[in-house]
Amino acid sequence: MWRNLLAWKKAGTVKAFFFFFTLLCAWYSGYLLAELIPEAPLSSAIYSIRSIGEKPILKAPAPKRQKCDHWTPCPPKTYAYQLLSGGGREKYAKICFEDELVIGEKTKYVARGINIAIVNYVTGKVIETRFFDMYEGDNSGLLTKFIQSAPQKSLLLMVTHDDGSRRLKDDAKNAIEALGSKEIRNMKFRSSWVFLAAKGIELPTGIQREKINHFDNKKNRYSGWPAEIQIEGCIPQELS
Template sequence: MHPWAARIQRAALFMFASVCTWYSGYLLVELIPDAPFSSAVHSLRSFRERPVLQAPAPKRQKCDHWTPCPPNSYAYRALSGGGRNKPAKLCFEDELLIGEKAGNVGRGINIAIVNYMTGKVIATQYFDMYEGDNSGSMTKFIQDAPEKSLLFMATHDDGGSRLNLEARGAVEALGSKEIRNVKFRSSWVFLAAKGFELPAGTQREKINHSNKAKNRYSGWPAEVQIEGCIPKEPH
């Protein structure tokens, strides 16, 4: 066979194969219904538009605890001040006893008295220990607290410069182990029970004197806090 004849034959075979392939594809498209393809597209679109399930936000607990207190108990949280612009906070049963939003927090020692039997606040007051002689009024405030009372205390700024021995003794009589160590700008919190005993293991007191210049308060001691749950039945 001549070379040119062989080339013509190959070209004819190629064209025949191309026509067969095109026709087969045409028949395939005609025979397959549109429904499966449309359904696939619809399924992909629905999957994309389907709302993403998210875990529910954790329920907020009283006084910002991580976990709820047991039934028949009180929740509390005492936070000292930290730096010039972060005042103290005293929270009991999710009520802000003393704090910036309550408008009753101040420099010195902040004290809230709560009726242990009813859970109701009796009195709140802060005592400036940087200016003026307020140790005497603070001592009287503590001593006038009725029996079966909870006393929450927290410093902001200076709670120690003008705190005299009589006032320190009144707090020490309530069970404080650190009141003698409170000095200029110490961060200190304390929970006391008057006329009854708190359960063993109750977080009652914490103090911080550290004033490292590298902390977030530019040399002021960082805040300290205590929190926990108190059974409503006295011990």
């Protein structure tokens, strides 16, 4: 009996020793594994596992800026233009041609009245810019002479800021009407007006050339001022 008891105790001691030895080996193996595997790949792997099932976030690329802030680019061999009338006391008129700000707040070539830019159609270069006050002074005759002095094969881009009609006389109206304007005789006090004309060339019928917006006490974006209006488009570089 005593022999059996001693044998049982001996077997238990051996099992305990092997169990403790197994735990020690497992701990040491884990320690070596942690030392041998770099931290970054392990963290990346954990992040990848956590990311499984998550929806990817797709970001649309920023839209590419087009000439004269068009939404879509003009076709090759065309000129881009944008005409914007003044709107309110602080929003100045603007003329952009081939991505060049010809008339606008950042230039000194903008003022009350009718603002005009003459562009050489063949080269696409600006020839001259002027503004004519139509609220004070006698500038209607000067405006007429400026329009008539534009050379053949030139573009004339016109925009109003504030008032462009109070002192606009028939001589100037006739000169602008001869260029194809349909609205010049409808101009009223502080009407917003933009007009694209050509001299010595025929513009395509499909492009937008003129727009007008009248002052209305009941429908005004600004107090006492009509809202600004805009036209833009593309002109072929080869016309008859």
